[in-house]
Amino acid sequence: MESIGDLLGGFAVVLSWQNLFYMLVGIVLGVIIGVLPGLGGANGVAILLPLTFSMSPTSAIILLSCIYWGALFGGAITSILFNIPGEPWSVATTFDGHPMAQKGQAGEALTAAFTSSFVGALFAIIVITLAAPLVASFALQFGPAEKFSVFFLAFCSFVGMGKEPPAKTIAAMMLGFALAAVGTDTVTGQLRLTFGSTELLGGFDFLIAVIGLFGIGEILLTMEEGLSFKGKAAGINPAVVLQTWKELPRYWMTSLRSCLIGCWMGITPAGATPASFMSYGIAKRASRNGDNFGKGDIEGVIAPETAAHAAGTSALLPMLSLGVPGSPTAAVLLGGLLIWGLQPGPLLFVEQKDFVWGLIASMYLGNIVGLAVVLTMVPVFAAILRVPFGIIAPVILVICAIGAYTVHNNTFDVVMMLVFGVAGYFLKKCNYPLAPLVLAIVLGDKAEEAFRQSLLISQGSLTVFWSNGLVGSIMALGLVALFWPAISNLFGRISKPALR
Amino acid sequence: MSDSSQQPSSAGPRQRHVEAGVAAFILVLGAITIVGSLKVGIGWGAEGPQSGFFPFWIGLMIVAASVVNMARALAQPARALFADWGQLRQVFKIVWPMAIYVAAVPWLGIYVPSFLLTAGFMRWLGRYGWPITLAISLGLQILIYLTFEKWFLVPLPKGPIEDMLGL
Numbered sequence: 001m002e003s004i005g006d007l008l009g010g011f012a013v014v015l016s017w018q019n020l021f022y023m024l025v026g027i028v029l030g031v032i033i034g035v036l037p038g039l040g041g042a043n044g045v046a047i048l049l050p051l052t053f054s055m056s057p058t059s060a061i062i063l064l065s066c067i068y069w070g071a072l073f074g075g076a077i078t079s080i081l082f083n084i085p086g087e088p089w090s091v092a093t094t095f096d097g098h099p100m101a102q103k104g105q106a107g108e109a110l111t112a113a114f115t116s117s118f119v120g121a122l123f124a125i126i127v128i129t130l131a132a133p134l135v136a137s138f139a140l141q142f143g144p145a146e147k148f149s150v151f152f153l154a155f156c157s158f159v160g161m162g163k164e165p166p167a168k169t170i171a172a173m174m175l176g177f178a179l180a181a182v183g184t185d186t187v188t189g190q191l192r193l194t195f196g197s198t199e200l201l202g203g204f205d206f207l208i209a210v211i212g213l214f215g216i217g218e219i220l221l222t223m224e225e226g227l228s229f230k231g232k233a234a235g236i237n238p239a240v241v242l243q244t245w246k247e248l249p250r251y252w253m254t255s256l257r258s259c260l261i262g263c264w265m266g267i268t269p270a271g272a273t274p275a276s277f278m279s280y281g282i283a284k285r286a287s288r289n290g291d292n293f294g295k296g297d298i299e300g301v302i303a304p305e306t307a308a309h310a311a312g313t314s315a316l317l318p319m320l321s322l323g324v325p326g327s328p329t330a331a332v333l334l335g336g337l338l339i340w341g342l343q344p345g346p347l348l349f350v351e352q353k354d355f356v357w358g359l360i361a362s363m364y365l366g367n368i369v370g371l372a373v374v375l376t377m378v379p380v381f382a383a384i385l386r387v388p389f390g391i392i393a394p395v396i397l398v399i400c401a402i403g404a405y406t407v408h409n410n411t412f413d414v415v416m417m418l419v420f421g422v423a424g425y426f427l428k429k430c431n432y433p434l435a436p437l438v439l440a441i442v443l444g445d446k447a448e449e450a451f452r453q454s455l456l457i458s459q460g461s462l463t464v465f466w467s468n469g470l471v472g473s474i475m476a477l478g479l480v481a482l483f484w485p486a487i488s489n490l491f492g493r494i495s496k497p498a499l500r
Numbered sequence: 501m502s503d504s505s506q507q508p509s510s511a512g513p514r515q516r517h518v519e520a521g522v523a524a525f526i527l528v529l530g531a532i533t534i535v536g537s538l539k540v541g542i543g544w545g546a547e548g549p550q551s552g553f554f555p556f557w558i559g560l561m562i563v564a565a566s567v568v569n570m571a572r573a574l575a576q577p578a579r580a581l582f583a584d585w586g587q588l589r590q591v592f593k594i595v596w597p598m599a600i601y602v603a604a605v606p607w608l609g610i611y612v613p614s615f616l617l618t619a620g621f622m623r624w625l626g627r628y629g630w631p632i633t634l635a636i637s638l639g640l641q642i643l644i645y646l647t648f649e650k651w652f653l654v655p656l657p658k659g660p661i662e663d664m665l666g667l
Contacts, residue, residue, distance in 0.1 A: 051652045165572065171526050171565035177558045178533040185540075185551040192551045193536035216598070223594050224587040390626020394618040395640060397598060402610060402644065406654050411606040418602050422595065429582065430519045430573075448554040456548040 003133050010357030013058060014365060022063040023362065027370045028377075030070015035078055035381050039396055041071035041312075042328040042438070043214040046207045047403025049336050057340040058355050062362045064336060065316075068329050069121065069366050072272075072312045073374045076113035076305055077381050081106060089272035089308040092280040096293060096300030103296050107240035110378055115248060116255065116302045118371045120309035123259040124266065125363045128317045132349070132360070136321040139346040144453035145464045149474035151447040152465075153481060154324050157268045158436040160484030163277075165431070172427065173436040179204040180444020187452055199412050206441040207407045208416050210332060213434050215400040216421025219393055221428060241375060244298075251302050254283050258303045262310025266326050267318055268481065272311040279307030313363065320356060321346060324443065328435050331442040512584040519573035519582075523566045530562025593625060609659030611641045 014020075033044035045064050052060035075090030080097035093113060100109035142150075159169045182193040183203025194200040248255075258279040265275035283303035284293040293300045315326030316333070323345035325331040337344045348356050374381075404417035427434060458464035466472045480487065537552030537559060544550065583591075597617055604613040619637040622628045645667075648654045658667060 050654060051648075054653065165569075167565045167568040167572070171523070171562060171569055174558050174562045174565065175526060175529060178529065178555060178562060181533070181555040181558065188547055188551050190540060190551040192540045193533065193555060195532075195536065220591050220594060223590045224583055226587070226590060388626060390622055390628065391636060393594070394621035395636075397594075397601075397621075398614040398618060398640065398644070401601070401605070401614070402648065402656060405605070405610065405657065406648070409655070411602075411657055414602045414605050418598050421598075425591070426518070426522050430515075430522045432522075451554060452549045460544060460549075 003129055006133070006353060006357045007129055007361060009353070010359070010361030011365075013354050013358035014062065014361045019059055019062050019362070020365075022059055023066050023366050023369055024373070026063045026066025027070040027073075027366065027373050030067035030072075030370075031074035031077070031374060031377075031381055032070075032384060033067060034071035034074020035385055036392060036396065039399075040214050040218070041068050042332055043211045043400070043403070044071060045329055045332045045336075046210040046407075047215075047399060049207060049332065049339070050403070050406035052336070053339065057337075057342060058358045060336065060340060061333065061355070061359050062366070064333060065359060065362060066366045066370070068312070068333070069363075069370045070373075071329075072121070072309050073114060073117055073370050074381065075308075076110065076117065077374070077378060078385060080109045080113060080301075081382055082385060089276050089312065090304075091273070092276040092304035092308075093301060095280065095304075096295070096297050099294070099296030100298070100301065105296065107237065108244045108298065109296075109301050111241045111244040111375070112248065112298050112301045113305045114371055114374050115245065116258075116305040117309040118367055119255055120259055120262050120306035120311075121313045121363075121367045124263050124310045124313035124317075125360065125367070127263050127314060128320070128363070129360055132317050132321045132356075135317070136346040136349040139322050140350075142346070144450045144457065145467065145471045146474065148447060148450035148454055149465060149471045149478065150318075150322055150324055151443060151450065153268070153474055153478040154318070154326075154443075155436065155440070155447075156478040156482035158433065158439075160481040161265070161268070161274060162433050162436075163274060164433045166485070168430075168432045169436055172432045172434065173440045176437040176440025177444045177447070179209070180206075180441045181448070186445045187449055202408070204416070204441060205407055205413065206335060206438055207332065208404050208413045209420050209441055210328065210438055211400050211404045212417040212420025213424035213427070213438065214328070215396065215403075216418060217424025217428055217434075219396060220421065220425040222389065223393070247298070248302070251299055254287070254299055254303050255306050257282065257286070258306035259310045262307035262312075263314040265307070266311035266314030268326075272308040272315070272327060275311035276304035276308040280304040313367075316359075316363075319344060320348060320359070323446070325439065328438045331439050335442060511581075512588060513582045514578060515580040515582045516573050516576040516578060517582070519576070520570050523570040523573055527563055527566035527570070530559045530566060533559030533562060594621075597621065605657060607659060609657045609662055611645070611656070612659060612661055614644070615641050 029048070030041070030044065033039045034041065045067055048064065048067065052063060055063070072089075075085060076093050076097065078084045079090040079093040080101050083094050083098040085091040085094055097109045097113060100106065155173055158173060159166050162169050180203070182200055183191070184201070185192050191201070261279045261282070262272070262275045265278065266272065280300060280303050283299055284290050287293070287299050289297055289299065312327060312329070315330040317326070319325040319330045319334050323334070325334045334344050342348065342352055342355065400417060401414050404413045405411060407413055424434060454464045458467070465475050533555050537556035540552040541550035542552040542556040597620060601613050601617050615637050618640055619633050622633045622636065623630070644656070648656055
């Protein structure tokens, strides 16, 4: 197969001492970012993005994507030891992970979590290796209408699959589109929505929004909760690891199911968080020990961790092959590609083979390195969490501010970061989802461009989005995703009487 | 985490009021988007749809969704609290120093405000002694300087004090 050859070429690109060093640095930084409150995958990558401007794109993406893998691993540590989910997708891990730690099985829980994460990620990477080139070559034939329909499907999935009320998801998402529209119109070059302000000429940068919404907003939420960390000791040693590994193959069915759920949720950008909850819920229903879930069942750790990692990793598939990121962190990485002068989307697989296959190869290596790092260094990372909030909080605030400044070397961006931070606090407290908002800021211009070009072709008629089988079926899928809660309700009502 | 929320004495803004306020704020942003779009034209021009075409519909959808959100917010049970005053005070303790901080950065550069923010936070909110406070606040600035300006060659904003030191 051609993609295997390309992949081997990718390994040749990655296997230099420098890139391996970046990989290790990325993983360690990522875990720290995942462990600390207020720093997550998305804004951790956003803060460090400006530092990579002078690096080669391949080294830069290896560093940043490894931060992402590290953050995915790190979330489990705080969930299990401290009952504090470091990342939203590790909330479901607290349900059984922390009870296990309370029973003195922290080592088993951590090993199970890390190994499941690794399995989920590996599954997703294999899917990416095999499917991404196909999707990309297929997408090369896309016209503007097809492009828009993919955006449409992505955003509809948020509305239908998210756990927030649909009107709130729509409001947050459209707010993102509106923010993206501010500044220069990319099609005509005309200025719009600036209301005469020079600061708004360049529009809103999503990196600033990410740092504010996720970073500052999270710190404000943590302040409100008056968080004090009370953690369980992390007793992890080779014997525990080996014994847990012996036990894990028994749960292959749960793993496989979680992998599939994760990949599906990651590719349609529902994301890692719903994937982990869904996988946990289904595992609980399907398991013979379902009643033990919530009391410290190892299966309750395996299911959400596998799905979260599979989703987090497979979110890169649509980003690489279609230019539509499946998660906020993937969106930040996509922003990075644009800054490094690469055009995300199907052409990437033709024009930047070294880059794409280097990245995919680094995913394999990065996750192996990640597993080794977290298994051996858990006590160190747990110790970081014991640093009091009174020291950590101002340090994170300062790092966020510097990150916001370095995006454009502009002090006004630091002000905007605080505005986004306060907004993020209120939006989060009022149950508005932040991921669609960020994704809309990133993709707003592209979605609008595709929409307007389609209308130009059709002379203003919306029928262009139903003009052929391909675009019509993607749009139809989008509508199904949009009205999914209503549709599944209807099915539920039809099938329920039959059960009785 | 804290058990103060269960105490009957806790008082604060109601969830429904805050949610309605947030919805109203988003509605205003939607209205601004509509006004801005109308200014640049929302119709069909020489190059196809005009610049305001797309944001105009976006603005309409923001307004429509916000109306739904506001109605649903006000239909919530009246007693649920957004947060009690004590919690909000905690949040405010970080918001106002941050506001001063972001206002000071253009004038004083990043290092001096960052030092003051870290030291102030540790001393008054964390109640640490002066030696450790100063050690960490100063150490952080040195670390930032070395990482950003020396290692990654990213210049950070500087003010009069850095000029005096010749940095």
